[in-house]
Amino acid sequence: MRFLVPLLLSTGALVAQVGPNYERPATETAARFKGVAWREARPSSHQPKGEWWKVFRDAKLNSLMEQATANNQNLKAAIARFDQARAAARMARADLFPVASIPLSADRQRTSENAISPIPLNGLFYEGPAYNAATDLTWELDLFGKIRRGAEAGRADAEAAADAVQNLLLGMQADVATNYFKLRSLDQEIRLVREAVGLRGEAFKIAKARVEAGAGSELEQAQSETEVASAEAEIASLQAQRDQLENAIAILLGANAASFKIVASGSGLSSPPAIPVGAPSDLLERRPDVSQAERVLAAATARIGVAKAQFFPSIKLIGRAGFQSTDIDLLMQPESLIWSYGPSISLPLFSGGKNRFNLTKSKAAHDEALAGYRQAFLTAVADVESSLSSIRNLANSAEAQQRARNSAERAASLARTRYESGTSPYLDVIEANRTTLATQRATVQLASQRMIASVSLIKALGGGWDTTQPVALPAVTPDPAARNVPGSDAGGFMSKVKGIFKKKDPMMP
Template structure:
């Protein structure tokens, strides 16, 4: 006879301990489908990997640091990623609870009337029943690992969601910095365009005066006017680009931000540009998107174990222990104990191919996650390789473009001197002004490319999670 609920718990615990069989296949991670070395690139002087460099150390501009900090606190996409983690954690905790039996306390009272025609005494009979006890309801004895496989799949999905949140943080840090630099570049180009417009307007006034006194042709005047209007178009375009860059930055930060401080330009931004690339195999541990793909792979293997277990019997246990009495005052009296023990066996017989199809579906999904895992590695390899190749050329490109600008300044000075001395026409001066403006704008764009490339190297190697 069952004398206490401790025995019921002992039976459930023993059954759980016997459930040692697992049908989940062993996880086989494919070899990284990339080369063992990154393509040839410029050697880095620093020995610190990107994952060890905090974003505050990488981005030294105080204004940018404040924007990134605000973005990490307010960005809605990052907030959604954090809530997805909470959701995945709750789902995992729900699934994990199925590994152990659920014990419920029960209490009920009932009254029934039996008509006289059915009672032994021939008179109507009123019966009262009071019950109090503990019960285990439909606890599955996990002999074939189905519940544990579900738990493993839920855990892997939760961990993948955590890694996805880290991916979102890295992306947010880098995109905020890029938007900040884009606004700086647009502001710097706008200043150049406004200065060029003012200079060309003065040149147009001089050309008009010369035309009025017959010292120059209508062609010179119209060309000067064309340059003025071209500069005006550039000013309007850059005003729009700066406003749009500011709006993009506000969206990333998730809160209103003030205008950029005057005098803050791209040349004042100092980023670490010599981060070592390491080996492609390092990406497997440094990049959270690859780690997330690996967790999804683990979840797919666990789901195969769930599908395999569906071919085998499922054994569940319902049990209870308590006291019962027809009188409330005698509910806890001696001899009022009651118990029940109801094991249930469910054996799949005819499911018309449902279980087999579910297993095939789980295996196909496993193959899809393998492909996704390999593609994630390949994408990460390409991002790093592209960033490293660009890093090897952009430094030289900035220097070459700076020399182009210096040469155009000298050309404009010589053209102006020749024009004053009557050696050349105003067309040479106007052409030199146009080329100088183009060289200055291109220099700003090239500096922006160099800075964004440094951010790409930092992000693609897994940097942006640490603060300091």
Template sequence: MTGFVRRPLAAAMLLAGLLVGGCMVGPDYQRPPLDVPITYKEPAAIDPAFANLDWWELFADPRLKALIEEALANNRDLGVAVARIAEAAALLRIERANQYPFLDAEAGAGRSSQSRNILPTAETESSYFFNGAASFEIDLWGKLRRSTEAARAELLGSESSARNVTISLIAAVATSYFQLLDLDDRLRIATRTLKSREDALGIIKARYEKGTVPELDVNQAEIEAADAQASVAAFDRAVRQTENALSVLVGSRPRDIERGSQLAQQAMPVEVPAGLPLTLLERRPDILAAEQQLAAETARIGVARAQRLPSLSLTGSFGYASRDLSDLVEGDSENWGIFGNFFAPIFNAGQLKAVEEAQRQRAEQARLGYEQAVLNGLRDVDDSLTGLRTSRDEHIARQRQLAAARTAARLSRARYDGGLVSYLEVLDSERSLFQAELLESETRQQQLSAVVSLYRALGGGWSPSDDQ
């Protein structure tokens, strides 16, 4: 009996160890059945290794690569996502700590004396003490383990959310960069067209002064020159605004963005293999984050269920107290205690049952959110595949249109100079050429952006093995 008395904390922990292996109430997480097609609606090649690539390097533009690296290092939204991972990891440690005993210690010393006017025999007294205390909640029904399970799922979800921010950031930088190159091209086209139209206006004015052309030709030439001048201003504004937006994406104040290759020299990946729809569940970080949210809410059902059942906690203390420091650790100075606390909810007007039901409904909401994320992902990939295919077809058509417009503009100018047609024909053909040049540049940019969009939709740019 003396040994037990001298080791009350060890005895309490032994009892807790015998009881801690209780059952776990609540459902275990299982991925819900999903209606995932075997292949995508839009035909696509299959290559399981495609998405593990740093796909932006396929464009072979060192400036684009540098901008992406700068964004990954400095973007504030990504920094917030990374901080949330650290927060979730700390919350997991908090929840996991509840599964273990808490040990505390305190010590103190003091001297005191009462008023001799009240107590004439009062003397100055010293006191010393040293105490250790332990407390432990026995996880009879798995409440603490389910809380830890939920926190772990939240951590995994925050990691997936950070990957989603990363992929979206890379895609946004690449798309903005290609838009900037497109706007550069369109600004050059508009500037060149303005110069051509101003030159034509000068020639027509000279002919008008000689009486060889009517004033209407002068007015029409002025209209076209003013239209080109307005386009120059509009594209210049768009270039500056896109530079500012791209600067913020890379975590910088608005600045001039250095370009690499022009839009026409950008490498175009020949084919982007999309893989199988089922692999999308393991690749897209937004789907993974939604699934981890479902896992967390499922685990919390067990927490809510355990709150309706009895709980048992143990506390123990052991220490020494004495008036004299010299005999503080002697046997007569010992003080100890072991206490067990059993709590069982009996009547609460259905409150705890309602808490569990509310949690089940939160889990149901998470399930529907996960299924919606899967549907959105499948749609996103199919839309991107369609966008890539049709943007290629559209760009080919715009190239044919541009070639024909250049020939028509050259022939119309020659016919006008020969006096065979009115200036209206020249205006129509040159207006068509201006629009064809702008559209050819825009569709080239759209084709590059469609490649970026597809890789983003597929969750490309990271390897699941990197997280293991």
């Protein structure tokens, strides 16, 4: 028996892990983005992204991002899912080690008169107490890589869960920035409409005074009054949209919408950040959804090995040693010593096709994950292309819209001068003012769309192009009712013993 363990271990060294080893599938790409340098992407979401929103140089936006990162509830849930996946990976790796336990028992029993015995019992039996104090040891030898493949899959699942955290974090931050720029755009529109209400109110007063003096018509007074009321109604509509965006931001920040408030800003939106010329395509590698899909594929590949290993024998080393006695006072005496050891071999003979179907299922899951990875990559490329196109076209639209705004404001000034000189009807003033307000609001809306397009590009690139900051799981504010708080689990005696043999865990933060 003393030669069995070295023999089995040497045999295990000769037997490779069954199942395919993971290799990242090749990805076919175009030679370059449309107007941007390009090379083949390799998922690497661990690369630094930095605080990308700071390129917009908005202190309020920076503050909102900090609050959202600390308090967003969906983000906390994603981190909890990562903790679950990391714990599952550690559990899978723990199967590589022996399992030892100390079962203690005290019971009353009766032995069989026909029990196996080296001497005839002739009806003898024992009835009375029985005390056992032994150590049980079980160790499954991973000769065919079933446990190692399972640990490999668990590790890939944990890495995919970490990428899922980053993906949700990036999406949440992009939503905060998008809603914030929409809200600031509405602030500017509300300001413009209020200015129009003031101007139209002055025109209404003038028209009313002209009617009272007999120099104007009641039609002009009614028209000017209509314009004032229409603008006031538009303010209410814009304010309702702003309130909805404010509530949406409150949810993203994990704040109570009833008490959350963003003070209106009187300044306009700044220009969008400049895109680095020839942005390297390896920025696309930062996308956590691509990396997550690649890790899911790696886990599915490892599980093929787990399924294949089910066709091979399972070998366990089993040992038991301790004391057994009918008298507790004699339990720890040398005469009460018992022991046993030996291998346990399980050969899979018939399972009704279960193992075969399980292997088929594992291969199909791999093919599904492969398609998901390729789809994620294609989506990433399309997102970047769409964002670049939006930025280009919106820049051209903004330039043309600014010219339209300038000419509309000039036309409004001419119409007002001609009306005051009596050479044009008041209807020309109304139309010119409406056109001016529409072009002013369109200019503000285009400025907002350009900022949002920049956010979309940063999101499509996986978090911007700043490579000076390390990336890590975000530090969120713990919920007072949470159970899984770091450092809250007190270690006992066994945890201290295990710490002696503990290796560095690659899944530890």
